Amino acid sequence: MRFSTRAIWRPAAADALLVALTWLLAFLFRFSLLRNDAPVNLAQILWISTPLAAVVWVAALAGLGVYRTPWRHTSVPEFKRLASAMIVAALALAAVLLLLRLPNFPRSIVLLHPLFAGAALLGLRLGARILAEGRLTRSTAQGKPLLVLGTLDEAARALQSLRSSKGWQVAALISPNRGEVGRSVQGVRVAGSVDDLARVAQAQGASHALIASEPGSPARRELLLQASDAHLALLTLPRADDWLQSGVSGGGGQAPRQVELADLLGRAAVQLDVRGLSSLLAGQVALVTGAGGSIGSELCRQIARFGVRQLVCIDSSEIAIYALEQEFKARFPELAVRYYTANVREPERLLDLFKRHRPAVVLHAAAYKHVPLMEDDNAIEALRTNVLGTLGAARAATASGAQRFVLISTDKAVNPTNVMGASKRLAELALQAHAAQHPETHCCAVRFGNVLGSSGSVVPRFAAQIAAGGPVTVTHPEIVRYFMTIPEAAQLVLQAGLMGESGNIFVLDMGEPVKIVDLARLMIRLSNKTEEEIPIHFTGLRPGEKLFEELLADDETTLPTPHPKLRVARQAELAPLDLPALQAWIAASSADSPAQIKAALHALVPEYTPQ
Incomplete structure (x- = not known):
């Protein structure tokens, strides 16, 4: 894979300068702070070894792909790659110096320098990441307040995706596990459980909530229904096929999408051959x-x-x-x-x-x-x-x-x-x-x-009834159907x-069956109505109809x-x-x-x- 020359030489030049400076710092530490006598040919040693150290280190970093990722996007995998490159660079430089046999070269420098250089290179990238996140935080500070619903692990994944999505500011987390209330992840606090959603939304001035549970997770459907009781607009993260169809990569930060009826299925979409x-x-x-x-x-x-x-x-x-x-x-x-x-x-x-x-x-x-x-x-x-x-x-x-x-x-x-x-x-x-x-x-x-949204199915009928002001008619409170x-x-x-x-x-x-009354309730709530405004009436089973299908x-x-x-x-x-x-x-x-x-x-x- 080819990379822009400009995208490589700037970080490489900065790394070379840091390696050279930390090389000199290692000598300063060795001979000044430790009060050892410097060799008479110290100037010759520094003149030869300093650029050599910079070249070997930058070559190792480039060879192991450290410059493929901009500093502002540095994360755990990039830190691991950087650590591997630094080890290779330190060993390679030691081997080169051994072959050169510089007179009076202090061997302790080979051990001291990787510590200084490693700290400097890691610090530089960490600082760039903190600076980029600070800019992103400032850019989203004026966004709409958003509540994120899910466990700490689910919220962490959602927060990572929301970082590059403009227009939203995560105000608080809501967890289905009461034991997680009061904890925080990535600087955002869990302000309550699902039962506290309406109260937290009012306190934060939030009108939107994002469901962070994975598609197909058992808790997702229940969380959707519980969250809809708070009369908030429900959002979720885009699926991978949404990214593919829109031509946006997953790292591009596509904005959250509105919850759809398909999110009620309680299973991941079937992937075929x-x-x-x-x-x-x-x-x-x-x-x-x-x-x-x-x-x-x-x-x-x-x-x-x-x-x-x-x-x-x-x-x-x-x-x-x-x-x-x-x-x-x-x-x-x-x-x-x-x-x-x-x-x-x-x-x-x-x-x-x-x-x-x-x-x-x-x-x-x-x-x-x-x-x-x-x-x-x-x-x-x-x-x-x-x-x-x-x-x-x-x-x-x-x-x-x-x-x-x-x-x-x-x-x-x-x-x-x-x-x-x-x-x-x-x-x-x-x-x-x-x-x-x-x-x-x-x-x-x-x-x-049953197929969600197909002609003659309950979804178009419910939509028409809601548009007409209700009521929504369901044959029986316990009737269930499989959906796809x-x-x-x-x-x-x-x-x-x-x-x-x-x-x-x-x-x-087809996973777990869905209660038709739950489908009706969610459609009412997704239309920003309440069951007081759009009531549900039970009309009794129709001729030939069963409570459940097999x-x-x-x-x-x-x-x-x-x-x-x-x-x-x-x-x-x-x-x-x-x-x-x-x-x-x-x-x-x-x-x-x-x-x-x-x-x-x-x-x-x-x-x-x-x-």
Whole structure:
């Protein structure tokens, strides 16, 4: 790595001067303070050895990379590097002097000088660091007062990141551990525990609090909820992917960001196999059904990162596919994309599109997913779209020579109590039956829980209710759901397409479930409202709704995969579905009542228990 000459010669010149001065100081100490007789050739010794000492020391410091870091950024790793360089310099200088054999050279200088030089060089860098921190403190003294919430260790990391973030002044620390109250870190005192947050904020005049707990730490979610009771604007430090997306390095001191709903997940974001996904998609044609939806559109965005030759987007909604087209023209102008308005319930249209483009990878996101809407009057529509649509897309993929087909399923397919969940479970079974008959196409399904911010989820509904002044409606105070972010969901689908055997059903380790009422409370507080202003009303469970969702059925076990967050669901052996009979039943059920459809569905999906 090359460095600016100017950036090196100035500190090197200063170090050379210090080494020379401390070399003379060592002689002064040796012969004056210790009252020893100086040799007659002292002037000759100093004339030769002083510049020699400066050259050897600076060469050792430069060789071991001491000048790579400006003095003002000196920290523990730089001090360690400096100490190593000083040892090397002292030994090298001793060796050179031994070879020169200067007459009457006092050997004690070789021991005295490193002490003086080391103290001077360390002091110079420490002084530069103190001066830089003093300037930074003065520059942030006029910033907004900020409270930092977290343990001492977490606060120390946050303070280090906040040093170069302008506009904020850390007024006090708040620790979840009462035993840490009264202690301090980097000159900032722990003024109280979480229960004291409102009092400390008022005393310090702070309107913002920063959550210092690491993403994914067990205490983070609880700390968020406790902190939101104080009616402060909640902030957190940017994630590494925030730095990457904004083009700012982690050392650049990117400003704290507002707390997001994703911070409630209680686990770190899932990291997937980017290299493997690139090898799967680069140079290939990829096709996405339901491409205009929340998951489908994010799948398209993720695919665009991996250098596909062409992306084919299919959706039944004209406005959704138009919005996707406008976005991709602006974000990915060089990407070859085709946009089609087509319904997965039309197998002939699907087959034509698939054969026209010959996709290597098919991601099937098209589905009806709203539980109450699909429960009675629209039960037959759920079967037509979720079951026959899946089967039609899988057959078109096989007929067009696709290598991989991935069905997006749901945790509601496990021990379903509603038509939507039962239809997705039946779609899984139909896909497994198709995969057994057509091994040339790798077919799998991916189950995950609710997606934060997806269309029709509780987040947009809560946001609209809050904007309207409330109330926010929650079905039950104890209802819980597993959540993931939209990018996680899309990446998981891609990852599943890369792994496992045909017919597999993949599930994600989604951490701890989230109480829906906690989600509602946090959204209210993030909107700078209180529950007195925006009340929460409990309306009772809706038709087909469960208090909790499961990712695996009772008769299923899981097997590990190469990815620590992905597992394969293994269910009990079932007789393969008769696919022609399945199609015939759904086609003949148009006039059946919801009760008749549910009874027939129960016969095909034994774990389905209609409410």
